[in-house]
Amino acid sequence: MPVPLIFEKSREVQIGVSLPALDVPEQPLGKLLPQDQIRPQGPELPQLSEVDVVRHFVALSVMNYHVDKGMYPLGSCTMKYNPKVNENVAKLPGFTDIHPLQPVSSVQGALRLMHELAGYLAEIGGFDAVTLQPSAGAQGELTGLMLIRAYHESRGNPRAEVVIPDSAHGTNPASVTISGYKPIQVCSGRDGRVDLEALRAVLNEQTAALMLTNPNTLGLFESQVQEIAKMVHQVGALMYMDGANLNALLGIVRPGDMGIDVMHFNLHKTFSTPHGGGGPGSGPVGVKKELAPFLPRPSVVLRDGTLVLEDGGPQSIGRVHAFYGNFGVMVKAYTYIRMMGAQGLRQVSEGAVINANYLLARLREAYELPYPGPAMHEFVLSGDRQKAKGVRTLDIAKRLLDLGFHAPTVYFPLIVHEALMIEPTETESKQTLDAFAEAMLQIAREAEENPELLQRAPQTTPVSRLDEARAARMGNICYRPGAA
Numbered sequence: 001m002p003v004p005l006i007f008e009k010s011r012e013v014q015i016g017v018s019l020p021a022l023d024v025p026e027q028p029l030g031k032l033l034p035q036d037q038i039r040p041q042g043p044e045l046p047q048l049s050e051v052d053v054v055r056h057f058v059a060l061s062v063m064n065y066h067v068d069k070g071m072y073p074l075g076s077c078t079m080k081y082n083p084k085v086n087e088n089v090a091k092l093p094g095f096t097d098i099h100p101l102q103p104v105s106s107v108q109g110a111l112r113l114m115h116e117l118a119g120y121l122a123e124i125g126g127f128d129a130v131t132l133q134p135s136a137g138a139q140g141e142l143t144g145l146m147l148i149r150a151y152h153e154s155r156g157n158p159r160a161e162v163v164i165p166d167s168a169h170g171t172n173p174a175s176v177t178i179s180g181y182k183p184i185q186v187c188s189g190r191d192g193r194v195d196l197e198a199l200r201a202v203l204n205e206q207t208a209a210l211m212l213t214n215p216n217t218l219g220l221f222e223s224q225v226q227e228i229a230k231m232v233h234q235v236g237a238l239m240y241m242d243g244a245n246l247n248a249l250l251g252i253v254r255p256g257d258m259g260i261d262v263m264h265f266n267l268h269k270t271f272s273t274p275h276g277g278g279g280p281g282s283g284p285v286g287v288k289k290e291l292a293p294f295l296p297r298p299s300v301v302l303r304d305g306t307l308v309l310e311d312g313g314p315q316s317i318g319r320v321h322a323f324y325g326n327f328g329v330m331v332k333a334y335t336y337i338r339m340m341g342a343q344g345l346r347q348v349s350e351g352a353v354i355n356a357n358y359l360l361a362r363l364r365e366a367y368e369l370p371y372p373g374p375a376m377h378e379f380v381l382s383g384d385r386q387k388a389k390g391v392r393t394l395d396i397a398k399r400l401l402d403l404g405f406h407a408p409t410v411y412f413p414l415i416v417h418e419a420l421m422i423e424p425t426e427t428e429s430k431q432t433l434d435a436f437a438e439a440m441l442q443i444a445r446e447a448e449e450n451p452e453l454l455q456r457a458p459q460t461t462p463v464s465r466l467d468e469a470r471a472a473r474m475g476n477i478c479y480r481p482g483a484a
């Protein structure tokens with residue numbers, strides 16, 4: 001049932017507060033405020049009692065789907081549960097009441113948290129230095145590419161091209177283009193991994209870097225990564241890794257040990273800080289020591305037992321964010337890392353990989369799996385078999401909403417027809433995975449027996465099938481009382 005707008009519930013006689021009777025002489029507003037500060041009419045606020053306001057917003061809030069409500073198997077996004085202890089720590093007044101312009105002597109605790117977090121990330125990723133400034137994975141990519149350009153420039157030639165596999169996330173070619181490089185696509189082999197011969201053919205002395213995602217967006221480990229790194233380094237180029245899929249690798253293998261020179265982390269994926277709806281993120285970048293002189297300024301450095309902010313040397317690429325980055329996100333990631341510890345982080349990745357493989361084993365009879373191979377933390381099915389019955393992947397995704405689940409990522413990666421990209425994460429129980437598998441199997445049966453049911457889905461959600469093009473265009477509508 002759609003909830004009426006709060007303006008439609010408004011009644012002249014209702015009021016949310018009861019003020020005591022006036023016990024001072026009444027003053028006209030004009031005597032208290034300059035004329036140009038007074039509205040000709042009062043604001044058109046809805047009039048409701050307090051309980052009606054509370055019920056209105058609670059009714060809206062339960063229509064939302066979120067990870068605290070149910071499984072969120074959105075591939076590539078690592079929608080794991082965000083432990084509440086992270087929030088409790090981030091809410092401490094010692095963190096929320098400080099200002100970025102305070103003297104550093106009065107914020108030693110915050111600087112220590114940043115310094116230690118950068119150290120943990122360097123240890124986890126196998127890097128020599130880390131900047132915490134970028135506020136998302138995509139901004140981390142751009143920062144990484146700016147570092148790569150600065151490195152090559154310092155050696156006399158910025159070079160012109162960055163090679164990207166065709167399975168890459170859309171932000172990769174976008175970041176390459178914005179950083180002034182030309183993206184060069186290299187095709188995946190039939191096993192879904194980088195084809196070494198195809199790679200050899202595009203590498204040359206104009207190549208600035210290869211941008212590799214590992215595990216790649218098909219959920220497959222690029223097992224030839226060391227061989228790839230050797231080929232890339234041989235032409236003087238650098239290895240960039242898109243670290244968005246780090247949830248498969250924690251404590252098991254370190255990108256810095258497999259030949260990666262630069263990588264961004266997504267704290268809001270791997271390290272359990274909330275995301276979605278464009279909320280704050282954090283995309284720290286780790287580098288090998290050859291790239292450290294170029295890191296953004298300022299950075300937190302320990303000098304004689306005191307933490308200070310230093311601008312770095314003349315080769316720094318400068319600032320990439322106001323002040324120091326999204327500090328609240330750092331507090332949550334720091335808390336998570338400290339709560340898990342080294343063993344716990346390894347268990348995170350083991351759990352993520354086992355959960356994905358369990359789900360894959362339950363679904364692979366009912367759906368096509370175009371790139372078989374041991375899955376890492378996620379896998380990509382194809383809805384091709386269902387499409388032959390007139391059911392598109394979009395219909396499968398919509399039907400899942402009726403069955404009480406958030407849909408997986410659809411139509412990505414682009415190299416899989418009718419893609420369904422499923423990432424359960426380690427935080428789901430076997431019972432939840434089974435319930436999701438049952439829903440997917442039911443949908444596969446319905447595609448055979450009753451395709452129209454799927455084409456009409458969803459039926460149980462507050463709004464049914466949206467006109468997606470129109471919904472995208474209507475991004476910024478606002479309510480005007482009295483307007484039709």
Ligand SMILES: *Cc1c(COP(=O)(O)O)cnc(C)c1O
Pocket residue numbers: 076077136137138139169171172213217242244245266281283
């Ligand atoms: C999420 C993601 C990104 C982009 O990260 P944002 O924080 O959303 O900017 C890049 N690459 C891959 C593979 C991702 O999954």
